[in-house]
Amino acid sequence: MKNIIVIFFSLIIQFGFSQGTEDFFTQADAFFKTYVSDGRVNYNEIKKDPSSLNQLLDMASSLSISKDQAKEYQAFYINAYNLAVIKGIVNAYPVKSPLDIKGFFDKTTYHLGGKELTLNDLENKILRKNFPEEARFHFVLVCAGLGCPPIIAEAYTPKILEKQLQRQTVKALNDPDFIKVKGNKVQLSQIFEWYKxxxxxxxxxxxxxxxxxxxxxxxxxxxxxxxxxxxLNQIK
Incomplete structure (x- = not known):
């Protein structure tokens, strides 16, 4: 009887966990579809009503995903990074650049996945450190600057993450404004210098x-x- 009870509660916890992450991805997808267009973000409209952004970050604060569930973990933290960037910009908006905000990347923290994390933590300790072979992260993490590959009007989700990572990487590396080839010379984004x-x-x-x-x-x-x-990658 005891074993049956343990299994029963384990299933309840698992179902609740899955439901919570599914709700997060669904609402994140709706948010990006509403406020992102052609690789730019409508910070002005979000500033007017940040409720949906705040709700998403509240949801993300309590979700806990094991890195053993690689695709779910990666998709969650890619979205969390992009949402946290938007939150940081909205809090200071109007602003011309993320670099105009003191501590934007390395001091301001966000409560995500049960931890206090900076944007640098999300990129370097959560994603790059745990998945060192996955360089495609650099084409989906968007730092709010126009030098970044463009943000997409959809959430990254576990089921199609591989397709999304591949699509955005192919798009960036075939973009003549991102990879500038002239004869036997090529100019690369500084992303390749910083993360060589x-x-x-x-x-x-x-x-x-x-x-x-x-x-x-x-x-x-x-x-x-x-x-x-x-x-700033803003819709004007």
Whole structure:
């Protein structure tokens, strides 16, 4: 009888957990569809009524997902990062750049997954540290600057995360404004300079980029990095 009771309560807890994460992904998807368009965020409208954003972050504060559930964990924290970025901008809005907000990346904390985390913590300790082979994170984590790959008008979800990661990486690495090729020279986003180790685990930066490119970059191409655009990715 005791074992039956334990199993019963385990199922209740599991169902409640799954339901909670499912609600989060559903509401996050509705939020991004409402306030994101063409890679930009309508911070002004969110500022007028931040209730849906605050509700999502409240939900995210109490959800606890094991990193062993890799896709669910990754999707949750990718969304959490993008939502926290939006929250940080909205709190200071109007603002021209995330860099104009003191401690935006390394001091301001958000209660997510039961922990107090900065944006840098989310990127480096939660995602990159736990999944060091997954460099595609850099094409879905959006820091509010126009130099980032564009934010999408949908939530990242466990069932289609692989497809979403692949799609956004292919899109970024084939974008002539993001990867600037001219003859035997190529200018890369500073993302490749800052996180070089993520892109060179199995070869060079060019090797990594060419994995996703339709038109391959010559192997001997001279690589340089163009300045990052920190202008706010806002809908004006």
């Amino acid at each position: 180790e993520d892109f060179t685990r199995n070869g060079s930066e060019i090797d990594y980029i060419n994995t996703f490119r339709k038109e391959k970059i010559p192997e001997g191409a001279k690589v340089s990095y163009y300045p990052y655009d920190w202008s």
